[in-house]
Amino acid sequence: MKLTKLDVKDRLILINQYKILSKLEPTEANYYKELIEILENGYEIFYSLLNQWIDEEMPRDKSRLVLDILDLYRALEDLKRKTKDDRLLKHFYGKFNGFDGNNESEYLSFTRFLIEVQGKFQEQKQYYYENDHLNSHCPMLDKYERMLATIKEKDIAIWQMNVEQALSILDS
Template identity: 30%
Template sequence: MIDRTSRFEMRTDSDFMDRVDRWRSEQPDVPNRSEAARRLMELGLERSNEVRFSAGEKLIVAMLSDLLKANKVDSEIDPKFIMSAIYGGHYWALNWELSGLFHDHEDRKQVVSFVVDVLDMWDFIETGYSRLSDGDKLRVETEAAPFGKHVAFRGFDGNNETTYMSVARFLIGDMGRFQRFKGRELNSHMPMIDGYQRMFRAFEPMRAVLTGGELNATQIIQLLQAKTHPSRRGAAS
């Protein structure tokens, strides 16, 4: 049984209510206004991620399909299939066949900002580390154990941090940013976000004065040490 204990009030104009009244009068059981409004909202929510075209959009799609066929354009999208789906009202088929195009996912700004910060931080770390003397690299390996031996950005966990990994891959592979990391898998195969957050908190004050400069051995050690959870730092040392 549907739980209807939550109360919801809405104020609207008479024209809107006339439209609701017309809709409910066409229903077999002629629901009252509140029930009609509830059903209409449910319909809207159910269809929020479904493919729908306005009359104008259908005309545009039809014209583009004709252009593709007339010019014999080789496209991954089959215009004949698209038009068959529209003519037949088989919009569900477009969701099935073009799921990569019709979806509700959108990267959150906070995720993108964090990934950019992490990539920027690791760009500085790897650049600085590559220019250290052998003696300083040995110092990093010793003082920043267990993360001081292979100082390289590993990416994000493909199982639990998929969105972060996807954003990083898009920035590097599709947008041409942070090319130092180009060609890497970027799947760390283990959660990394918590460690990166601790590292970035330590990096942020350093970053403010790094314009045109590089991280030194001491700073790199501090950042790599921050990656270790505080509860495990005694064991790591």
């Protein structure tokens, strides 16, 4: 998100916020003073410094996709616990591998937020350190989308699936 124009009111509000922050965070005072000067003088070319730490919004469909993938892996963990089937336990995709930090960083970041900050999908914590904080180091999104497509095509209820259905999903 690129800031290019701010009206005087917005600039005044931000100036006041940065003045407060410079008092609350003395170690960052010089940084806030720089931002204040940019705003006071209207140096539009440097407005990008004001929001450089804010990411673009993640669309709902991408968030939903991550939730669907994690739901599938929650169901797989449940099935592995119930059946103790070696084919599931040893299958390369039988554990959640995360997302590629270079090419799927938006998905990786959201996944980490769900697990670390919101405390959801805690069954994935066991793989967290095993695979570099869920960084797969290779693109995984296409694989996960194929797995979800298999569920839809075969009309599999993931919470009632059997080992054979799970394997067909993992082998997609």
